Amino acid sequence: MTSNETVQAVATVKSASGAPVPNVVVSFGQAASLVTFDPSSATALTNEKGVATVNVAAASSTSAGATTITASVAMASVTYTGSVSFQVQGTSATATSYNVAVSLQRSGTPTTSITSTETVQAVATVTSSGGAPVSGVVVTFGQADASLVTFSPSSATALTDANGVAKVDVAAVSTSTTGAMTINADTKVGNSSWSGSTSFQIKAGSVSTTPAVPAxxxxxxxxxxxxxxxxxxxxxxxxxxxxxxxxxxxxxxxxxxxxxxxxxxxxxxxxxxxxxxxxxxxxxxxxxxxxxxxxxxxxxxxxxxxxxxxxxxxxxxxLVISNDVAVQQAFEIVAAKYNLDGTLTGDSTTVSAYVADANGNPVPDGVAVSFTTDFGAIASSTLGGCLTVNGTCDVAFRVQNPRGNGLATVTATAKVGSSTQLAGSLHINMAGVNGGTPLLTTSTGTSWNGQLVMSSCKQTFEMLVQDSATGRSVNAGTTVTLNSATSNLSANVKAGSPVLDSRSFTPTPLSLELDATSASLSPACSATGSRQATGFVNLQFTSTGGNVSYQRFNIVYPIQ
Known part of the structure; x- marks a missing residue:
């Protein structure tokens, strides 16, 4: 900065999470006495954006050198400090000039003529030579030619806002006042004074003794x-x-x-x-x-x-009044996928909370929902839950130790007021834990002797797929394909591959079609035959994590 200009020291106070901190006092100071602060207390209160501002000017027109401005704030018995260093250049440096543009405005529209019975505004806009608005400087208005008007406030002063604009009300001295005149606006930026003016005409205006009637x-x-x-x-x-x-x-x-x-x-x-x-x-x-x-x-x-x-x-x-506090009957959590690959560390699913009020409206944004789990891991390291937006929010559940018995219980809670707590839970199956692999069983879920007996040469069997260790459903998305079989004996998975997700964790259905109609099958199949021949089918199960397992079983078909 130069020694003949005024700049601003701006401090922004934020919490550890980056949120602005309003309504705290920031104290400014300097390492060398090269500048002065306005206000002289060198303090300011942060606004809703956590920003506090004071004006800074060189102590004199000859001030020059480098200095550091510090800003400190005390919160919860802890003092936090920030600083910035800069150079003060003497008057030999190129000085910044300023412009004061003055206009007379009626309802925001510039005018050069007013009546003796109305009140308008004198508006001064203070900008730097580069066009930047200058805020926080006092503008003093006056009349140069004749005392034809009065100002409100009577001091005829106003402080420029963030746009560099200062305004005062202007009215004729009396209803009979007429004539032409000039209004001046003067301000001081740094150690220099700047001014502007505008001229206008006052014309006679009529005064109505009857107030206007609202229409x-x-x-x-x-x-x-x-x-x-x-x-x-x-x-x-x-x-x-x-x-x-x-x-x-x-x-x-x-x-x-x-x-x-x-x-x-x-x-x-x-x-x-x-x-x-x-x-x-x-x-x-x-x-x-x-x-x-x-x-x-x-x-x-x-x-x-x-x-x-x-x-x-x-x-x-x-005007709509909505979005009450959350209620238990409108608190729910769901998972995008309930059956994960328990052998694949990092396999994951999204768990979502849905929160509404008693009227069925989503709760206001920002309701905190906390998540816990007994097995695996849930949520993030920075936030053990999520904040609702439009009544919902998401966290991630992932497979990792501890895996336990493979069935994780995820619990979500939300606090309402000082005492009420809402809660919901669900299970997530980490299939394959404890060595379990996909196992094909009969449609009733009962054990079988490892063979399928065909009553015709082409037949579809309704089966179930389950985890061999737990009896629960397997990893959703697992594919079931034919790996090998007796020559010319074919098997086709008509339905059930990839394996569907099951929130109930019960074995999932699979339709297996066996075809022994090939003329090249030896011995050949005959639906009317009284004897039987035995072949085999070997099915391959591939989890979403790439784990492969097999199940081989015999196929008994009729022959002559």
């Missing part, structure tokens, strides 16, 4: 826009229990009316609290009220009625 009340906006407010006590990330509604009072020509009293009402009346029952319109004809949600999820409208004429009324858009 209509128009609904303007609701904040927050595009979203419902939540039921009282429900909270939620980025959600609010109150809404601000704005109406505009206009006359028959649609011009805004100032000073009109408006009475507000909510319909239905007993489901929300109306914080501002009445208000008086400002110079733009605007009136504002706020409503606070109650304990019921519903829809309301707010009406605005002119006190001077109850026939003139306006109605807001429908």
């Amino acid at each position: 209509a009340i128009n609904f303007v906006s609701v904040t927050p826009a595009g979203t419902a407010i939540v039921v009282k006590g429900a909270g939620g990330n980025g959600r609010t229990e109150s809404a601000t509604l704005t109406f505009k009072v206009v006359d028959a020509s649609n011009a805004p009316i100032e000073g009109a009293k408006v009475v507000f009402a909510a319909n239905p009346a007993n489901v929300v609290s109306l914080n501002i029952p009445s208000a008086v319109s400002d110079s733009s004809g605007l009136v504002t009220t706020t409503v606070q949600s109650g304990s019921v999820a519903t829809s309301v409208v707010v009406t605005a009625t002119a006190e001077a004429n109850s026939a003139v009324t306006g109605q807001s858009d429908t």
